[in-house]
Amino acid sequence: MTRSTRPSGSAPQPATPPPQAGEPQGTPHSLTPPPRRRLNWRVRFAVLALVWGFSFLFIKVGTQAFAPLQVALGRMVFGAAVLAVALVVKRERLPGRIRIWGHLAVSAVFLNTLPYSLFAYAELTISSSLAGICNATSPLFGMLLSLAALSDDRPTRRRVAGLVVGFGGVLVVLGAWRGFSGQDPAGTAMALGAAASYAVGWLYVRRTLADSPHSALSMSGGQLLLGSAQLLLLTGLFTSLPTRFAAVPLLAVLALGALGTGLAFLLQYGIVAEVGPTTGQMVTYFIPVIATVAGVTVLGEPLTWNTPAGALIVLLGAALTQLGPRRAREAAAPGTGDGGTRQS
Secondary structure, three states: OEOOOOOOOOOOOOEOOOOOOOOOOOOOOEOOOOOOOOOOHHHHHHHHHHHHHHHHHHHHHHOOOOOHHHHHHHHHHHHHHHHHHHHHHHOOOOOOOHHHHHHHHHHHHHHHHHHHHHHHHHOOOOOHHHHHHHHOOHHHHHHHHHHHHOOOOOOOHHHHHHHHHHHHHHHHHHOHHHOOOOOOHHHHHHHHHHHHHHHHHHHHHHHHOOEOOOEHHHHHHHHHHHHHHHHHHHHHHHOOOOOOOOHHHHHHHHHHHHHHHHHHHHHHHHHHHHHOHHHHHHHHHOHHHHHHHHHHHHOOOOOOOHHHHHHHHHHHHHHHHHOOOHHHHHHHOOOOOOOOEOOO
């Protein structure tokens, strides 16, 4: 991983080119311009937003048949498989230094193992729409951490206002004025914890792996392999083998890993290398919108006025925290959260 150039969550996100994310949704790296692609970057951007936005729906469907840790493990393994194929095709090697593998192991905890597991557990009791909106708070947590941990990152009134606005939007989403009725506090806390984990992971990456000579693909592949090993151990200790493999949930987990983690990283890597991190980071603002639409239309999740209103406020706050000097934006943008090997 090298300098973060990502939007979350999530996103993904995969390891970076930059969420993020995550989210998705994550590992950052030095970027070498990729060869010319046939698809316009705007088309790939739209596909990336859709994949990361639908990741929360895939998680929800996956938990209908598998334990949360099993969903997270499947996501990691299928995502790692996609990156392994890409490494073979591009004839790239995994990092060779022990020190780098040690840092990648820590990055995998905060950018993959912990947030993937927390989102899966959260969606046992909260909607996929709410999980997607919580994922959008990752830039807010990133800004908080950067203000506290980076001496060269001075707060500005606009960025502090962004934090206040963003977290105020979370209260609107949760319906704070009516006592958070209808929302599960534990599930919501886990989803917000996943978003915060992405921010911690990206800060750690900036501090330890920003100058790595390895490519984003190489670092991300190593990170997902380590995350797979971590989750394999946890899954073996705390879950039992499924008695059956229902087709739809299994396909959802496959899509979550292969598309929402593996393919999403490759898409984001190319987009960031082609048009830059600032434009690439904009995908962060589409993820909660797509997650909400998918949850309502496909899963029939209920929607009240405060959910989309609060989501817009959260995104406004996140956008405000990104305004200012370029260096400040880079420090505050740990990725989209879900999506990358953030994700997602």
